[in-house]
Amino acid sequence: MHIIETINVEYQYPGGTHALQGVDLKIKSGSKVTILGPNGAGKSTLLYLFNATLRPTSGKVLLNGSPMRYNSSSLRQIRKTVGMVFPNPDDQLFAPTVKQDVSFGPLKLKLSKEEVEERVSESLQLVGISELESMPPHHLSTGQKKRAAIAGVLAMDPNILVFDEPLSGLDPTGQADMIELLDQLNADGKTIIVSTHRMEFAADWADNILVLKDGKVLKEGVPEEIFSDPALIHDANLQVPVPVQTHNELRLRGFNNEQTPLSVLELVESVVSVFNDNGYQDLSSASNGIIWIVRTPRAVEGGVEMMPPDIVQHLVDIRKPHKIGAMGTVAKSIIINSELKYDFGTEVVNNAVSASLRGLSTMIFATGTMAGLAVDRIAQLNLRLNKKIESHMIA
Ligand SMILES: Nc1ncnc2c1ncn2[C@@H]1O[C@H](COP(=O)(O)OP(=O)(O)O)[C@@H](O)[C@H]1O
Ligand SMILES: [Mg+2]
Structure with missing residues (x-):
């Protein structure tokens, strides 16, 4: 069964714009889905149908296999299951303080006072803005506002999270942090649906x-199917990510590399493998570096205090990794708290794999469920790159 399905959905705005015209789609539980398309394609309209902000003019939206109903009790249930994050946080934040804003949803759920408190503090910790809880939202930066708006949605504990252009308006670091947050939520078991114009992100991130x-x-598929279809890219006014562009150019110059690279790491690997066949002296190491993964607690399990600096230092002293990576806000705080520095704070697994191929070992500190995500991602890259990089979980 699919967690969300639409059957022949049409949507016409009261003004007459026929924004959706016979949309059939299926979304798997626990997956990361990206919606691409030019401005006006109907992305936002489609996302609004997923949490019943809009109701289809005709056709059906199924949630967990049942057609959505639009009476008030069904709507309450839908809003608890599907959280919607709007592109502009100013549309979402309205209370005098961040904490009051994040409490607004759970207070309406008839939970006990303690439960509301717990959900609010957990959500704020997860998005990494606990220290801002008494600030007025309009005093926050765009990145912080976005996090506050997300915390408000997370406090409802929805199973499915829908983000309309989550990367818009953020600087590069803000975008990397947002992607990490999306990964963290997915590692916690949530289905994540995002619309975006960032092709690099879609290629490397989406299932x-x-x-x-x-x-x-126009088409539904895994990133490789989408980005290796030039006619589709042209029809949909999209652009291929830079690694794919480079790959296409190299092929036109006679490079015989089949697989479409979804990241710089994959592009470099495909070039190196062609070079190797031609006697090029590869700087990659004969033996791959090991990747150790240390699962750090999550904020809710005690956070930084649960992993004292001497333990972190001890782990690093016995394995002597060449590089240190940190995934998630708690892991990053733990490293800083231990007076160490991390080499990789974004695209951590790709960077660790790249280091490994040069013979360097990496110790990745990963917040909670992100540790499992790192293991899966390394396995996936081993498969795509035809490598045997060793990774070990350290308990
Ligand atoms: N509130 C609205 N009233 C009337 N037309 C709208 C409204 N919102 C969007 N539209 C129209 O519906 C179409 C799809 O819009 P939208 O879903 O916002 O696309 P996207 O998010 O892909 O840019 C566009 O033609 C847009 O002009
Ligand atoms: Mg839109």
């Missing part, structure tokens, strides 16, 4: 991509 244009689904 599945849906391409929309003029209110219709």
Whole structure:
């Protein structure tokens, strides 16, 4: 069964715009889905249907296999299951303080006072803005506002999270932090659906991509299927990510590399493998560096205090990694708290794998469920790159 499904959905705005025209799609539970398409394609309209902000003019939206109903008790249930994060946090934040804003949803759920408190502090910790709880939202930076708006949605504990252009308006570090947060939520078991114009992000991050244009689904598939289809990219006014562009150019110059690279790491690997066949002296090491993964507690399990500096220092002293990586806000705080520095704070697994191929070992500190995500991602890259990089969980 799919967690969300639409059957022949049409949506016409009261003004007459026919924004969705016969949309059929299926979304798997626990997956990371990206919606791509030019401005006006109908991305936002489609996302609004997922939490019943809009109701289809005709056709059906199924949630957990049942057609959505739009009476007030069904709507309450839908809003608890599907959280919606709007592109502009100013549309979402309205209370005098961040904490009051994040409490607003759970207070309406008839939970006990303690439960509300717990959910609010957990959500604020998860997005990394606990220290801002008594600030007025309009005093926050764009990145902080976005986090506050997300905390408000997380406090409802939805199973499915829908983000309309979560990277818009953020600087590069802000974007990397946002992607990490999306990964963390997915590692916690949530289904994540995002619309975006960032092709690099879609290629490297999504399990599945849906391409929309003029209110219709042009194609649905894994990133490689989408970005290796030039006609589709052209039809949908998209652009291929830079690694794919480079790959295409190299092929036109006679490079015989089949697999479409979804990241710089994959592009470099494909170039190196072609060079190797031609006697090029590869700087990659004969033996791959090991990747150790240390699962750090999450904020809610005690956070930084649960992993004192001497333990962190001890782990580093016995394994002597060449590089240190940190995934998630708690892991980053733990490293800083231990007066160490991390070499990789974004694209941590890709960077660790790249280091490994040069014979360097990395110790990745990963917050909570992100440790499992790192293991899965290394396995996935081993498969795609045809490597045997060793990774070990350190308990
Ligand atoms: N509130 C609205 N009233 C009337 N038309 C709208 C409204 N919102 C969006 N539209 C129209 O619906 C179409 C799809 O818009 P939208 O879903 O916002 O696309 P996207 O998010 O892909 O840019 C566009 O033609 C847009 O002009
Ligand atoms: Mg939009």
